[in-house]
């Protein structure tokens with residue numbers, strides 16, 4: 128084990144006010160750059176620093192990739208982990224952690240990621256078990272959100288079981304009757320999560336139509352029964368702090384709920400302050416509320432933790448926003464001591480099994496992939512193999528690329544988007560970057576679409592011949608495009624087959640990023656040409672990467688590139 132001290136990673140997500148006729152914050156709170164927020168308070172600017180500040184246009188997918196993926200990777204390597212949200216009522220905590228059917232948040236995307244990564248191993252072993260429990264803390268009691276058997280879709284509190292627990296000698300909660308369900312695949316996990324959400328206690332308030340009245344924790348446990356190693360991931364949606372007077376028609380029940388929420392958040396703040404001041408664990412006031420007891424292992428302990436603080440950009444919420452920023456600042460002062468396992472047993476066995484199977488592939492690239500050989504002329508064989516596996520990454524395809532992609536598209540009748548990649552003699556770093564991009568894009572894509580979820584159960588490689596170039600076309604819009612036009616950018620002719628399609632795709636991407644098409648196209652073109660001089664023709668287009676790339680391009684106030692002089696950009700440093 129190697130010990131590492133790491134502060135809690137603190138992020139900030141800004142939300143536009145959704146209320147009509149609401150005065151927006153213009154200068155009181157503003158994003159200075161990707162890490163800093165300036166807050167104008169008492170006639171001076173106070174600066175708050177974050178790991179990342181996400182603006183109003185940042186997508187759920189991007190939040191997931193920036194915040195959750197690094198934490199999930201630690202979890203999968205045996206480190207207990209936690210992600211939680213904090214902010215005033217209506218600021219977007221549930222939106223970020225849970226999301227909606229069409230715009231999924233961190234929990235469903237995490238299930239997808241965990242199972243995608245799990246399936247990437249040669250044979251997910253029987254002794255590795257993933258279990259889920261889901262519960263809420265309401266008025267200082269814990270209630271199970273996983274439905275009791277035969278309870279049906281009843282949404283009221285009677286159908287949720289009160290969870291009994293004791294606080295053990297280490298000051299940790301031990302549950303007596305909490306449902307913990309083993310899930311074998313992503314669909315089982317998502318089903319449980321969906322039914323649990325129906326049981327969450329919510330209320331329509333003036334600040335939020337669907338305000339959470341409880342703190343919710345989705346606990347994912349990964350257990351290796353051989354080593355008896357159990358790793359826990361807590362995904363926490365805290366109830367929102369609220370100013371009680373803002374809620375005009377408040378009744379006694381709601382008042383009690385609000386008090387419990389506010390008091391528990393206050394205790395959480397006290398714990399955080401104490402930890403940030405470096406006081407010994409013995410004197411940290413965890414016992415004052417249920418939520419602090421539950422989060423004991425996640426704060427200032429052997430846990431990788433991230434906080435997303437959520438801020439509404441509305442003038443009426445300025446006081447709460449300042450308080451959230453300060454809360455976040457205190458959290459960033461809390462350090463965790465993480466013990467990193469030296470080497471993962473899973474990785475070792477994976478590497479061995481891959482070596483046995485195919486030795487002619489660059490091993491760095493194959494670390495997390497399985498192999499599959501497709502035969503261009505054996506349609507039935509291909510069809511069977513692809514349908515057994517799901518998603519496919521084409522690798523080392525060379526001149527056969529067109530034929531194979533067409534086969535692949537025919538097999539799926541356009542249902543599953545192809546991940547298209549040609550791989551040649553690349554450095555391991557580039558291959559790793561590509562692999563990571565593909566895995567996250569794979570996962571992000573499938574979260575939003577049932578049809579696609581099958582395709583991300585595994586990540587596979589189709590091996591044929593050797594080639595010298597390397598292409599990833601992996602943005603959902605581009606994939607949509609590739610679905611209709613198997614080769615959007617022809618490597619051979621060094622051109623797009625249809626410029627109108629290309630323009631449209633860029634426009635859609637730029638719209639979704641809130642950037643001008645001109646800027647994005649410029650970045651894409653520059654990126655492509657900067658690499659093609661080194662290694663043939665390269666097109667890497669994912670929204671995630673474009674967002675990264677944009678950081679390196681200076682723009683004027685209209686979001687247009689200031690200059691076209693390539694030497695001024697440090698793009699290659701990033702790659």
Ligand SMILES: Nc1ncnc2c1ncn2[C@@H]1O[C@H](COP(=O)(O)OP(=O)(O)OP(=O)(O)O)[C@@H](O)[C@H]1O
Pocket residue numbers: 141142143145183214215216217218219220221222223335337338339340365366367368437
């Ligand atoms: N970043 C965002 N962009 C657009 N809409 C958002 C964003 N964040 C939240 N919303 C919307 O704002 C409303 C309130 O969000 P949400 O329920 O997530 O707030 P909350 O912080 O969980 O509130 P509470 O503490 O009251 O439960 C929802 O309709 C949600 O879809």
